[in-house]
Amino acid sequence: MNTATKLDWKTLCSQNDLVPFSGVAAKLDEAQIALFYLPGEEESLFAVCNHDPVSSANVIARGLIGDVNGEPVVASPLYKQHYALKSGLCLEDESLQLRTFPVRINGDHVEVLNA
Amino acid sequence: MSKQKLVVIGNGMVGHHYLESLVESGFAEQYEITVFCEEPRLAYDRVHLSAYFDGSSADDLAMGTPALYDSWGLNVLIGEKAVEIDRKNKTVTATNGDVLNYDKLVLSTGSYPFVPPVPGHERENCLVYRTIEDLEAIEAAAKGSKVGVVVGGGLLGLEAAKALRDLGLETHVVEFAPRLMAVQLDEDGGQLLRNKIEGLGVKVHTNKNTQLIDEGETAKHCMNFADGKKLETDLILFSAGIRPQDELARQSGLEIGERGGIVVNNHCQTSDENIYAIGECALWNNRIFGLVAPGYTMAKTAVSHMLGGTEEFTGADMSTKLKLLGVDVGSIGDAHGMTPGAISYKYSDDNTASYKRIIVSEDKKTLIGAVLVGDCEQYDTLLQYALNGIELPEHPESLILPALDGSSAPALGPDALPDTATICSCLNVTKGQICCSIDDGATDVGMVKDATKAASGCGGCAALVKSVVDCELEKRGVEVNTDICEHFPHTREEIYHIIRVEGIRSFHELIGKHGKGLGCDICKPAVGNMLASCWNEHIMDEKHVSLQDTNDTFMANMQKNGTYSIVPRIAGGEITPDKLIVLGQVAKKYNLYTKITGGQRVDLFGAQLHELPLIWEELIAAGFETGHAYGKSLRTVKSCVGSTWCRYGVKDSAGTAINLENRYKGLRSPHKIKFAVSGCTRECAEAQSKDIGVIATENGWNLYVCGNGGMKPRHADLFATDLDDETLIKYIDRVLMFYIKTGDRLQRTSVWMDNLEGGLDYLRDVVINDTLGIAEELEKQMAHVVDTYECEWKATLNDEEKLKRFRTFVNEDGGDPQIVNIIERDQIRPA
Numbered sequence: 001m002n003t004a005t006k007l008d009w010k011t012l013c014s015q016n017d018l019v020p021f022s023g024v025a026a027k028l029d030e031a032q033i034a035l036f037y038l039p040g041e042e043e044s045l046f047a048v049c050n051h052d053p054v055s056s057a058n059v060i061a062r063g064l065i066g067d068v069n070g071e072p073v074v075a076s077p078l079y080k081q082h083y084a085l086k087s088g089l090c091l092e093d094e095s096l097q098l099r100t101f102p103v104r105i106n107g108d109h110v111e112v113l114n115a
Numbered sequence: 116m117s118k119q120k121l122v123v124i125g126n127g128m129v130g131h132h133y134l135e136s137l138v139e140s141g142f143a144e145q146y147e148i149t150v151f152c153e154e155p156r157l158a159y160d161r162v163h164l165s166a167y168f169d170g171s172s173a174d175d176l177a178m179g180t181p182a183l184y185d186s187w188g189l190n191v192l193i194g195e196k197a198v199e200i201d202r203k204n205k206t207v208t209a210t211n212g213d214v215l216n217y218d219k220l221v222l223s224t225g226s227y228p229f230v231p232p233v234p235g236h237e238r239e240n241c242l243v244y245r246t247i248e249d250l251e252a253i254e255a256a257a258k259g260s261k262v263g264v265v266v267g268g269g270l271l272g273l274e275a276a277k278a279l280r281d282l283g284l285e286t287h288v289v290e291f292a293p294r295l296m297a298v299q300l301d302e303d304g305g306q307l308l309r310n311k312i313e314g315l316g317v318k319v320h321t322n323k324n325t326q327l328i329d330e331g332e333t334a335k336h337c338m339n340f341a342d343g344k345k346l347e348t349d350l351i352l353f354s355a356g357i358r359p360q361d362e363l364a365r366q367s368g369l370e371i372g373e374r375g376g377i378v379v380n381n382h383c384q385t386s387d388e389n390i391y392a393i394g395e396c397a398l399w400n401n402r403i404f405g406l407v408a409p410g411y412t413m414a415k416t417a418v419s420h421m422l423g424g425t426e427e428f429t430g431a432d433m434s435t436k437l438k439l440l441g442v443d444v445g446s447i448g449d450a451h452g453m454t455p456g457a458i459s460y461k462y463s464d465d466n467t468a469s470y471k472r473i474i475v476s477e478d479k480k481t482l483i484g485a486v487l488v489g490d491c492e493q494y495d496t497l498l499q500y501a502l503n504g505i506e507l508p509e510h511p512e513s514l515i516l517p518a519l520d521g522s523s524a525p526a527l528g529p530d531a532l533p534d535t536a537t538i539c540s541c542l543n544v545t546k547g548q549i550c551c552s553i554d555d556g557a558t559d560v561g562m563v564k565d566a567t568k569a570a571s572g573c574g575g576c577a578a579l580v581k582s583v584v585d586c587e588l589e590k591r592g593v594e595v596n597t598d599i600c601e602h603f604p605h606t607r608e609e610i611y612h613i614i615r616v617e618g619i620r621s622f623h624e625l626i627g628k629h630g631k632g633l634g635c636d637i638c639k640p641a642v643g644n645m646l647a648s649c650w651n652e653h654i655m656d657e658k659h660v661s662l663q664d665t666n667d668t669f670m671a672n673m674q675k676n677g678t679y680s681i682v683p684r685i686a687g688g689e690i691t692p693d694k695l696i697v698l699g700q701v702a703k704k705y706n707l708y709t710k711i712t713g714g715q716r717v718d719l720f721g722a723q724l725h726e727l728p729l730i731w732e733e734l735i736a737a738g739f740e741t742g743h744a745y746g747k748s749l750r751t752v753k754s755c756v757g758s759t760w761c762r763y764g765v766k767d768s769a770g771t772a773i774n775l776e777n778r779y780k781g782l783r784s785p786h787k788i789k790f791a792v793s794g795c796t797r798e799c800a801e802a803q804s805k806d807i808g809v810i811a812t813e814n815g816w817n818l819y820v821c822g823n824g825g826m827k828p829r830h831a832d833l834f835a836t837d838l839d840d841e842t843l844i845k846y847i848d849r850v851l852m853f854y855i856k857t858g859d860r861l862q863r864t865s866v867w868m869d870n871l872e873g874g875l876d877y878l879r880d881v882v883i884n885d886t887l888g889i890a891e892e893l894e895k896q897m898a899h900v901v902d903t904y905e906c907e908w909k910a911t912l913n914d915e916e917k918l919k920r921f922r923t924f925v926n927e928d929g930g931d932p933q934i935v936n937i938i939e940r941d942q943i944r945p946a
């Protein structure tokens with residue numbers, strides 16, 4: 001029953017590629033992932049899909065970070081919808097959700113789990 | 116059922132208001148309406164006629180447009196005078212011989228200036244002051260003149276005197292009575308006004324009866340007075356009162372007053388029940404009302420009566436508050452104390468050159484009149500006491516005496532006003548109506564103004580409207596939450612103040628001390644912007660970088676497909692051929708779409724994030740700088756070619772535009788700021804639609820402020836005239852820094868001005884008269900921004916850390932393969 005060893009953590013970049021309280025984009029094969037880094041917060045690293053479902057452009061990583069009632073969010077840079085970083089859910093339109101990825105810092109590496 | 120025929124003769128301010136009220140009533144469609152408009156244009160704002168000399172055009176003054184009248188379904192005969200009314204057959208004849216039938220007829224023919232029948236009054240350059248054509252004639256006559264005389268020292272005469280003075284003439288006012296504004300002022304008030312006006316270089320001659328105008332020796336004319344004295348002048352302006360235009364009514368046998376005027380009853384009906392008369396041609400209770408507000412009330416009354424309503428005209432308040440040649444003058448009710456038993460209190464102060472008098476009833480309970488010269492601060496309060504019969508305080512004099520022990524004079528809080536109190540007399544809006552609009556959902560001053568039209572006339576009531584609205588909202592427990600967002604319990608202005616006072620330099624520090632949470636896309640860019648306004652550090656400094664919206668972060672505007680546009684600064688729209696070539700070469704090399712913008716520069720579209728530094732490197736090498744198209748900051752200073760090339764230009768508008776653009780480039784503000792500079796009044800640069808507009812005159816620069824294109828266009832207000840270069844910059848420095856200090860987040864200067872308590876006059880006070888004592892500080896703050904300017908792109912290119920941000924992917928070179936373009940009209944565009 002030990003499946004943990006089979007988990008496929010992939011290294012995306014090094015820790016100092018991250019920008020505190022902001023986002024960067026990284027490629028994972030053909031997919032694009034937006035990484036957000038909030039040093040000092042309880043949960044400090046988030047990975048969501050970089051694709052903005054409203055504009056269909058790959059721009060989520062370039063959105064502004066903030067919180068709505070304490071919940072960390074990113075605001076899409078084009079039409080300003082807010083997505084919860086933990087769940088990927090859109091606060092303005094519940095039919096919209098960004099895919100989220102498990103993410104961790106391993107040594108100097110930023111890794112995501114490609115499930 | 117065939118429509119009733121309605122004919123309206125005269126399309127002045129009141130005639131226009133009648134039509135507007137009829138359309139608003141929703142019943143206009145029941146009538147087939149024809150309007151006779153004798154002047155060569157539709158109704159315009161005669162009250163602000165003098166603005167024509169300050170650079171306003173006929174279009175600015177226009178109240179209605181042909182398109183609007185068209186949409187109202189009216190048939191307007193522009194330039195057509197009605198010459199005959201046949202009451203028996205119910206017809207009106209036009210100059211061209213056409214005969215129209217009517218069922219109802221409205222006379223709104225206004226009045227004409229009275230010219231005393233002095234021999235010689237018909238000589239050349241003897242003019243009047245009533246229409247745009249009159250002003251054009253005055254302007255033309257002033258060109259070859261040195262001296263100008265206004266005959267008549269009333270309200271209009273003094274306004275005309277200002278116009279002559281501004282046209283550069285040596286100006287005299289000749290008055291028959293022993294004092295100026297004899298109707299509105301008492302002797303002491305008139306004397307003080309005279310002193311003040313003479314101090315401004317206008318010569319006043321009272322007790323002068325002109326008997327003959329003949330050939331002058333040193334000037335065109337010589338005026339001969341009854342006392343044997345003479346006055347030589349090139350131009351004479353008659354402003355000796357108005358006479359009702361009642362010619363048609365006389366001809367058709369309607370009842371006319373002894374001294375003219377079409378007699379009307381409380382419904383504004385004339386002696387013929389199918390004919391109404393409204394405005395300055397109408398005589399009610401043996402009185403003519405020479406102000407626009409009573410005319411508007413008459414217009415509404417006539418509409419109401421025609422539609423079966425019950426409104427009545429029962430006289431009007433003739434109180435006035437004005438700035439004449441820069442002197443504040445106010446007159447309320449019985450200014451001469453003619454009421455039997457009236458008691459009056461006077462206070463005159465040579466030191467501040469002000470005079471105040473109130474006249475109260477015998478029992479000292481009600482205010483019946485007032486005269487104010489030199490200081491009108493108490494006008495609003497006094498007027499409310501008078502109009503609403505509010506009981507006076509025990510010592511009525513306390514209303515006009517200066518506050519000696521620091522306690523200010525008892526101002527009348529908005530709460531003390533009854534619902535019937537008229538708050539806006541131009542549009543006849545009561546406190547009750549304002550309260551209704553709030554009950555109907557209005558939650559701020561702007562919405563109340565939209566709903567009630569209050570403060571859309573002379574604007575004099577704006578401050579009172581605001582205080583009533585604020586007070587009523589508070590009473591209803593509407594907590595007007597002005598916090599910027601959930602992370603800060605403060606307004607933008609408060610945050611700005613905190614940053615300045617505490618010298619805060621980062622968002623982190625600010626939110627730690629004064630807010631909570633992570634911030635959001637509202638407070639972060641706003642704070643980033645304020646930090647930049649205050650300290651002018653690079654917006655991509657590590658501590659600021661997470662604050663900005665993507666556009667500011669990457670110093671380019673994101674387009675719908677995630678690519679960016681690049682707008683280099685082209686100050687004043689002036690560019691060398693070499694630089695133009697570089698723009699073309701760079702665009703070609705990086706396959707960018709190019710377009711000339713509405714701001715006189717070139718926009719290059721379609722660059723990916725990682726291409727931005729490469730492109731900027733080439734642009735900077737060619738001498739370009741960032742154009743801040745992404746920032747809430749100075750955009751462009753549009754210019755016309757001006758005197759260097761244009762045959763009409765009187766000053767170097769392009770040069771000045773370039774100087775201004777270079778001075779204020781990079782300045783961060785609550786919203787973007789746009790300027791323009793035109794080389795003459797033809798205004799090819801459209802300066803009057805900009806936040807800051809500058810127009811060259813023969814004598815310097817006219818400065819306009821707070822204009823806007825965009826969603827809700829607003830004409831800029833004329834702020835100051837004939838400035839030299841140095842004063843121009845000084846005023847702009849102060850206006851902009853005051854805006855930065857007090858403007859709300861994402862509030863353009865236009866909306867800021869509309870919400871600024873005290874409006875344009877207040878801004879002038881702060882900027883020109885330095886009433887807040889902050890002018891020097893504002894200039895210093897601006898100097899800091901100007902001195903610390905650097906091109907953000909240039910600084911970025913020199914900084915490896917910052918450049919790291921410009922990677923489309925942190926783990927792969929190159930761009931986003933999912934961005935696809937197609938070709939249209941020989942250039943790329945997003946697929």
Ligand code: SRM
Nearest residue numbers: 672680711712713714715716744750823824825826827863
């Ligand atoms: C490029 C340009 C249109 C063009 O192809 O000509 C343009 C493009 C944009 N305008 Fe504009 N405006 C442009 C001239 C204008 C003008 C005309 C002018 O400046 O003389 C106006 C009306 C004048 C005014 O502002 O008073 C104008 C009124 C607006 C408004 C409405 C502002 C308002 O107060 O109502 C917005 C929206 C806003 O700012 O909130 C806007 C916003 C925008 C944005 C930034 C929209 C956006 O967020 O993506 C556009 C993106 C620019 C880009 O990607 O580079 N743009 N925009 C013009 C750039 C001028 C320049 O050289 O900088």
Ligand SMILES: Cc1cc2nc3c(=O)[nH]c(=O)nc-3n(C[C@H](O)[C@H](O)[C@H](O)COP(=O)(O)OP(=O)(O)OC[C@H]3O[C@@H](n4cnc5c(N)ncnc54)[C@H](O)[C@@H]3O)c2cc1C
Nearest residue numbers: 125127128129130153161196197224225394395405406407
């Ligand atoms: C320089 C100036 C400053 C003023 N300042 C103020 C102020 O600060 N506050 C204030 O309340 N008032 C002020 N007034 C007065 C105000 O302008 C008038 O009260 C107002 O314009 C009267 O409107 P009305 O429609 O009755 O007349 P008008 O505006 O005079 O309109 C009458 C129109 O009817 C036309 N007409 C006449 N006969 C015929 C015909 N037979 N056929 C067709 N058309 C005809 C005339 O040509 C004219 O266009 C000022 C006036 C002037 C001139």
Ligand code: SF4
Nearest residue numbers: 755761764794798799
């Ligand atoms: S505004 Fe005047 S100076 Fe400028 S281009 Fe137009 S006409 Fe010439």
Ligand code: FES
Nearest residue numbers: 539541572573574
């Ligand atoms: S009193 Fe003139 S606009 Fe209100």
